[in-house]
Amino acid sequence: xxxxxxxxxxxxxxxxRLGDETMIMSAHDSTLFTLNPVAxxxxxxxxxxxxxxxxxxxxxxxxxxxxxxxxxxxxQRLAERLAEHGILLLADxxxxxxx
Amino acid sequence: MGIAIGGIPIRIRMDNADFLRMLQExxxxxxxxxxxxxxxxxxxxxxxxxxxxxxxxxxRLHDGQWSLDRGDFHAEWNAASxxxxxxxxxxPYSIDAVLRIVHTILLAKEGGFLVHAASxxxxxxxxxxxxxxxxxxxxxxxxxxxDATLLTDEISYVRKQADGGYCAFGTPFTGELAxxxxxxQAPIDSLxxxxxxxxxxxxxxxxxxxTRALLSNILFFAEDAALVRQVFDAAxxxxxxxxxxxxxxxxxxxxxxxxx
Numbered sequence: 173x174x175x176x177x178x179x180x181x182x183x184x185x186x187x188x189r190l191g192d193e194t195m196i197m198s199a200h201d202s203t204l205f206t207l208n209p210v211a212x213x214x215x216x217x218x219x220x221x222x223x224x225x226x227x228x229x230x231x232x233x234x235x236x237x238x239x240x241x242x243x244x245x246x247x248q249r250l251a252e253r254l255a256e257h258g259i260l261l262l263a264d265x266x267x268x269x270x271x
Numbered sequence: 272m273g274i275a276i277g278g279i280p281i282r283i284r285m286d287n288a289d290f291l292r293m294l295q296e297x298x299x300x301x302x303x304x305x306x307x308x309x310x311x312x313x314x315x316x317x318x319x320x321x322x323x324x325x326x327x328x329x330x331r332l333h334d335g336q337w338s339l340d341r342g343d344f345h346a347e348w349n350a351a352s353x354x355x356x357x358x359x360x361x362x363p364y365s366i367d368a369v370l371r372i373v374h375t376i377l378l379a380k381e382g383g384f385l386v387h388a389a390s391x392x393x394x395x396x397x398x399x400x401x402x403x404x405x406x407x408x409x410x411x412x413x414x415x416x417x418d419a420t421l422l423t424d425e426i427s428y429v430r431k432q433a434d435g436g437y438c439a440f441g442t443p444f445t446g447e448l449a450x451x452x453x454x455x456q457a458p459i460d461s462l463x464x465x466x467x468x469x470x471x472x473x474x475x476x477x478x479x480x481x482t483r484a485l486l487s488n489i490l491f492f493a494e495d496a497a498l499v500r501q502v503f504d505a506a507x508x509x510x511x512x513x514x515x516x517x518x519x520x521x522x523x524x525x526x527x528x529x530x531x
Contacts, residue, residue, distance in 0.1 A: 184496050186503035190478045197486065197503045199496030204486055206479060 180220030220267030382431035397439035402465035
């Protein structure tokens, strides 16, 4: 349960940041998501190389008043939900760097 | 014959003169010369019955060939040659659906879209009234004053112009009014998100809400990642350029005093 999780933005999406929020549309099923500022911070940190816990620590806890444990739990839920729609990729190891 | 919607003529070929005549009546005002049409479909009429196993609309692109399926039709269309074939029974609804799908594909490539919305031209400017079924598209259309020209009460046609602005075009895609729009175009003034209420009120909508609302009302069928991105970008760019308001209205003619 304590293994690090890594997250990467799928290439099969369309996304645009609008102010503090981000709109994402799945290219598979056209499902539309709006990410709030916290979720946007996680989304933008999802480079495939940084562990989710580190993203939460550096991008969420550093900018929003929230405890790491709570923020990480919420981030994992978010990541799993986005992964269900194929717009975020989840893995137990860093994703290979793409050229 | 040609059917030109949004200024894009599509040539329709078939042997059945009766069906062609029916199409000419149905699309009156949008019928044009077939010569010079960049896009072409040949219609094969089939005996009554199921044409495709797909219950819902499915639109797929494979090796440059679009396939469009619904229970009542199967159409194929080559993206490179812009030529295709529709197999359907002798009804006007199948070709109507195919035309809508084809136009959504064509428009997406140039930053435009079809959207569930009524639209009308007043004082040389087009106003778009978007909403889901029951939001008031037909009502606002029915209440339009004599100096407003209805483009559609159901499906609005939006094209991006060379200067980055947007134009709305009349369409033959009708809703409850069952009245074809006028085949004219005008630059878009604003987009209104419809909501029936207890007073007439206009309120600006923020970018996120406007984009979300627009995307939820854009007609889009294709299971194609590139096209999804184009539609998404088109909606974002439209909202960045065109004012979007929430229009709460009472179902009487006074609401049109706000639309100028």
